[in-house]
Amino acid sequence: MNANLYALFAARFPSDRSACCIETASGAFYSWGDIERASARMANLFAGLGLPPASRIAVQVEKSAEALILYLATLRTGHVYLPLNTAYRAAEIDYFIENAEPAVVVCAPENFGWTAQIAFKRSAAHVITLGADRSGSLLARAAAQSDAFETVASAPDDLAAILYTSGTTGRSKGAMLSHANLASNALTLQKYWHWQDGDVLLHALPLFHVHGLFVASNAALLNGSKMIFLARFDAAEVVRYLPRATVFMGVPTFYVRLLAEAGFDRAACSNVRLFVSGSAPLLLDTFNSFAARTGQVILERYGMSETVMLTSNPHDGERRGGTVGFPLPEVELRLVDEHGQPCSGTGIGGIEVRGPNVFCGYWQMPEKTAEEFTADGFFKTGDVGRFDADGYLSIVGRSKDLIITGGYNVYPKEIESVLDDLPGVVESAVIGVPHADFGEAVTAVIVCRADAGLCESAIVAALKARIANFKVPKRVFFVEDLPRNAMGKVQKNLLRERFREG
Ligand code: AMP
Numbered sequence: 001m002n003a004n005l006y007a008l009f010a011a012r013f014p015s016d017r018s019a020c021c022i023e024t025a026s027g028a029f030y031s032w033g034d035i036e037r038a039s040a041r042m043a044n045l046f047a048g049l050g051l052p053p054a055s056r057i058a059v060q061v062e063k064s065a066e067a068l069i070l071y072l073a074t075l076r077t078g079h080v081y082l083p084l085n086t087a088y089r090a091a092e093i094d095y096f097i098e099n100a101e102p103a104v105v106v107c108a109p110e111n112f113g114w115t116a117q118i119a120f121k122r123s124a125a126h127v128i129t130l131g132a133d134r135s136g137s138l139l140a141r142a143a144a145q146s147d148a149f150e151t152v153a154s155a156p157d158d159l160a161a162i163l164y165t166s167g168t169t170g171r172s173k174g175a176m177l178s179h180a181n182l183a184s185n186a187l188t189l190q191k192y193w194h195w196q197d198g199d200v201l202l203h204a205l206p207l208f209h210v211h212g213l214f215v216a217s218n219a220a221l222l223n224g225s226k227m228i229f230l231a232r233f234d235a236a237e238v239v240r241y242l243p244r245a246t247v248f249m250g251v252p253t254f255y256v257r258l259l260a261e262a263g264f265d266r267a268a269c270s271n272v273r274l275f276v277s278g279s280a281p282l283l284l285d286t287f288n289s290f291a292a293r294t295g296q297v298i299l300e301r302y303g304m305s306e307t308v309m310l311t312s313n314p315h316d317g318e319r320r321g322g323t324v325g326f327p328l329p330e331v332e333l334r335l336v337d338e339h340g341q342p343c344s345g346t347g348i349g350g351i352e353v354r355g356p357n358v359f360c361g362y363w364q365m366p367e368k369t370a371e372e373f374t375a376d377g378f379f380k381t382g383d384v385g386r387f388d389a390d391g392y393l394s395i396v397g398r399s400k401d402l403i404i405t406g407g408y409n410v411y412p413k414e415i416e417s418v419l420d421d422l423p424g425v426v427e428s429a430v431i432g433v434p435h436a437d438f439g440e441a442v443t444a445v446i447v448c449r450a451d452a453g454l455c456e457s458a459i460v461a462a463l464k465a466r467i468a469n470f471k472v473p474k475r476v477f478f479v480e481d482l483p484r485n486a487m488g489k490v491q492k493n494l495l496r497e498r499f500r501e502g
Pocket residue numbers: 165210211277278279280281282300301302303304305306324381383395398404408409
């Protein structure tokens with residue numbers, strides 16, 4: 001049997017191929033037949049380029065139906081889809097292209113100049129463009145291709161995608177996900193969340209992240225369900241579209257913003273059967289306010305790029321706020337103490353997981369991969385959790401020094417090294433502080449030379465030119481010294497306490 005993920009989807013597309021698969025906010029409709037034909041044209045284009053098998057196709061484009069079709073075309077050709085956050089700037093893209101060595105880079109038409117410079121320097125053979133408005137060379141070149149393509153036969157362990165996740169050292173690692181990893185998780189979620197006939201997903205998440213691409217889109221594709229694609233999250237627009245949807249997925253920030261939106265009430269949600277939250281902790285206050293306002297209970301789940309989804313609150317049973325529910329079927333999940341010994345009862349421990357969903361390792365980092373797996377094949381997630389007496393898991397912290405802001409991960413080390421390179425900066429510490437909207441706000445604490453003449457706005461401006469906006473500190477504070485422990489390590493807990501009122 002062909003283990004290609006696209007073949008699995010296609011076998012479950014509705015028999016009526018003229019039914020709508022994607023509707024966009026601009027009023028465009030893409031039928032299931034359109035998706036098949038358009039992905040075939042792109043697949044034929046790639047096939048004609050004579051790429052080596054399992055070539056990486058790196059993609060940094062705005063969200064659009066065509067961007068999803070590009071993902072499907074990549075699957076169909078047996079190449080490896082490598083989505084990149086649209087906020088990334090040249091220095092970040094340079095690293096990904098150097099590391100992943102893609103054969104093809106697809107970028108927005110307006111970024112062609114600098115992207116092509118980087119890509120050709122790093123030996124990518126092809127740079128193709130795709131705009132959110134169907135502009136660019138990808139569609140122009142695909143238009144001349146045949147709209148029939150036989151999906152390549154893939155083995156279960158063949159790579160389908162690489163998702164880059166920043167490392168604690170500040171160096172991003174490419175999590176390699178196979179066709180079987182993605183298929184097993186999509187099938188599990190389809191069943192666990194009771195995807196059904198007539199479901200319509202309101203899709204407001206980005207397509208470059210595990211949440212919007214694999215949790216949301218894969219499940220809808222697998223279920224043959226229509227998606228309404230919003231280019232980005234806008235609370236008022238979501239409220240307008242919700243009456244036409246049955247399923248909505250968001251990061252906690254989406255829910256905070258919806259609650260702040262006039263007109264968001266029980267009636268606006270009455271057609272929706274499932275609200276899902278994940279990527280960062282949903283505050284109990286948000287969970288409760290949402291239930292009080294809408295009469296609906298958000299289902300919180302937990303997962304990560306390396307594993308897709310791991311746990312979920314139940315569809316039918318009690319959804320418990322402040323918890324991420326139970327391990328999904330097929331996912332083995334255990335908590336271990338600092339010596340790697342299993343925790344008993346409701347003890348707190350590092351979360352380790354094993355299952356068909358767990359990734360195949362980090363791209364070209366065998367040592368790093370070996371470090372993150374135990375001898376018996378469990379992946380060390382870096383998250384710390386606790387089971388309550390009824391078996392619901394709570395995430396109580398992160399052993400990795402990670403900040404999650406608006407659902408995006410920010411690794412302090414990366415921002416610190418950019419700050420430390422600025423003229424006049426002696427050293428820096430970057431922390432996350434609680435933030436009502438973003439969950440956590442990136443905050444920088446800086447020691448600078450007395451004569452540096454640096455101010456908050458100058459530092460923010462300097463960072464904005466160098467790194468993605470979501471990583472730029474919301475606030476910058478100046479101190480004389482960073483607090484350190486006896487081992488010389490910066491005591492970030494003290495900084496978090498001191499600057500928590502940001
Ligand atoms: P990413 O790979 O970008 O999806 O980030 C994965 C990380 O997000 C996990 O390792 C967790 O630290 C965090 N995360 C995801 N979902 C949740 C959740 N529901 N509650 C708390 N943390 C979460």
